[in-house]
Amino acid sequence: MIPSAFDYTAPSTVDEAVRALVDAGEDAKVLAGGQSLLPVLRMRLAAPTTLVDLGKIAELRGVTEDGDALVIGAMTTHYEVQRDALVREHAELLAKATDTVADPQVRHRGTFGGSIAHADPAGDLPAPALALDAEMVIASPGGRRTVPAAEFFQDLFTTALAPDEILVAVRVPKYTGWHAHYEKFNRVAQAWSTVAVAVAVRTDGSSIAEARVALTNMGSTPVRATAVEQALVGGDASAEAVRAAAQHAAEGTNPPADGNADVEYRQELARVLTGRAVSAAVG
Template structure:
């Protein structure tokens, strides 16, 4: 199909992009890699009055060492996340999860910040940044502000970005001494995950000192599995010990029932995948 008519703006700076968004009203959309928005435009499920193309903003690309964290530009592609040496060395979970997204064509065009701002609960990266306890940085008419994942994702395809605000970067802590794993189950290759689990764990004396777990497609927003984290802390770093912690994966979640899977099946998958992800992250024998 052919998209509905819209105005098109390609700003040359972040401030110019913010002004273009602010002047366009609620029906203005941002396009970055376009891997989520373009299909909606073609099917006319999205009918913006104005499209603000961020593709020319090179300042929003790349990975920078920021001391105890990595500063990742919102226009950094998934492919770049899989290849960047800073990401691979200091936050391997991002590289591992990015490598599972869709297919090579999507990974070369889709952007880290675009996927987060799209806020699809079946997307992989929202759960990953939740598990990493990342900080999302937005820029708008009033300047820049920092947002936690819990505050950023507010509902299906909805974030706390205000009109005129743009997600410019994501700050992720360096995981020195932490293990990690992203596990997901999809019915066919390249399909959205029925359930995904992002886990990081720090091990000490054969036990899990600390763990963080984010769940994909277990609610209208990415779920931080706090009950799992509490049960894993101090548990023996073994498959059996961590399976007991993973049994809490459904707590605090509200998984959907749809044509692909019932809610109870998603709860079962969450328990199984969380056990696997925690065991791998903790180096369980």
């Protein structure tokens, strides 16, 4: 199919991009890497009047340190996140989750911020962002604001972003020395997650001192598995203890039923994959 006609603008600053969104009204769309938006346009599932392309805004690219946090520009590609030394040292979970995104072609074009803002419940980056208590830096006509991941993801493909706002960057606290793993189950290579589990743990000798666990595609938004975290903290890292904690993974979830899996299957997958992910993280 051919997309509907639209106006196109490629601003060079964030302020110009916000002004373009304000001028275009609610029917405008932001173009980042285009890996989610372009197929939707081709199928005419969306018909924006204006596309605001962020590709020329240098401020939105790169990974930097800011005290005890990393700041990842929204237009930083998956490929760049994968290979960034700061990410691998201080936020290993993000690097491991990004390794599973689609294929090399998509990772070279798709953007970290685009995936977060798209808020697909089967996407591989929202759950790690939630697990790591990331914060979203948002530019709006009134200035900039910061929204924690727990409040940013609101519903299916729905975030705290208003129509005239742009995700500028993601702030991720440093988890230096933590162990991490992203365990993903999909039916075919490069497909969306049927279920996936994001885990980051800090060990103290043979015990687990802190744990952060979040689930992909177990609800309309990423889900924090707090019952698993509570069961893990203070316990030893033995296989038996990890398996027992993982049995809490499906608590409080509302997974979808579709052609890939029904509710009960996804709940069991969550328990099994959580055990695998924690075990892999603690070695």
